[in-house]
Amino acid sequence: MIPPNTTRVVELKIPSELGYERVAREAAATVARRLGFTPERIDELQTAVDEACTNAIRHGSKSDARMKVVVLLSADEKKLDILVKDPGAGDLPPTEVVAPDIQAQVEGRSPTGGLGLWLIRQMVDEAYFMEDDESGGNQFRMIIYRTTDESRSAFDNESPSTDDEGGSE
């Protein structure tokens, strides 16, 4: 008999090449469906995982297909805890995330793009870069609750120091 609070872990390794982020997002959706996530939360999860893996491929390993991006999906009854690791071969992670200025982009005053991290923060309950692991790579962690009610309940029971809240609906 499996204990009720057992965490199920799925580990993926994808080549650092754009296009393979789709493998990660579809795997995450499959795990979330098994956990009973609502369709809305599955959509949000897929966007967050896709963007995080795209960043890891594009910025964390310079789209070098010889490198790998590791995605760890740890599922319990209420939430999915996602860790995306890259080799840290490219840019340093940003220290702050700003909302896109769409008007400036449309008027040509700032370049298009730069939406990924901001979008992730809108989709999940927590999202942040962790301290470097021993390998010197980047580790990006995201937590998403199964339903928006469980998300609210989790944060209602927390202390107010929630700098990394994603602001999900």
Next chain:
Amino acid sequence: MTDDIQVTARFERGATIIDLAGDVTTFAEEAINQAYHDASSDGAHNIIFNFREDDYINSAGIAILIGIVTEARKRDQRLLKTGLSEHFQKIFRMVGLTQYADLYPTLEEALASIEETA
């Protein structure tokens, strides 16, 4: 590895309809921009991007669409978007794309809107 995207264009009831089927990601950039520029070269004023409900769009895809909005403003074209899932409608609103391109649930509603304003 490339993602599948099919982009086709047609003219109907005063609008150029660009049908998109598949993943709207960085791999779609060339095909979408080509379809848009072809439509513009043909003098299109009303351009509808007709998505399928199961299309996937990431931030690179949104950036492609922002680029097209920028071009469309210069050409005084009207952009409309139809067929998006609720999730991507929400994202378009969050990002602010709906200030520049009207969202309609269906193609028929978008076409009716164009006919009303003609």
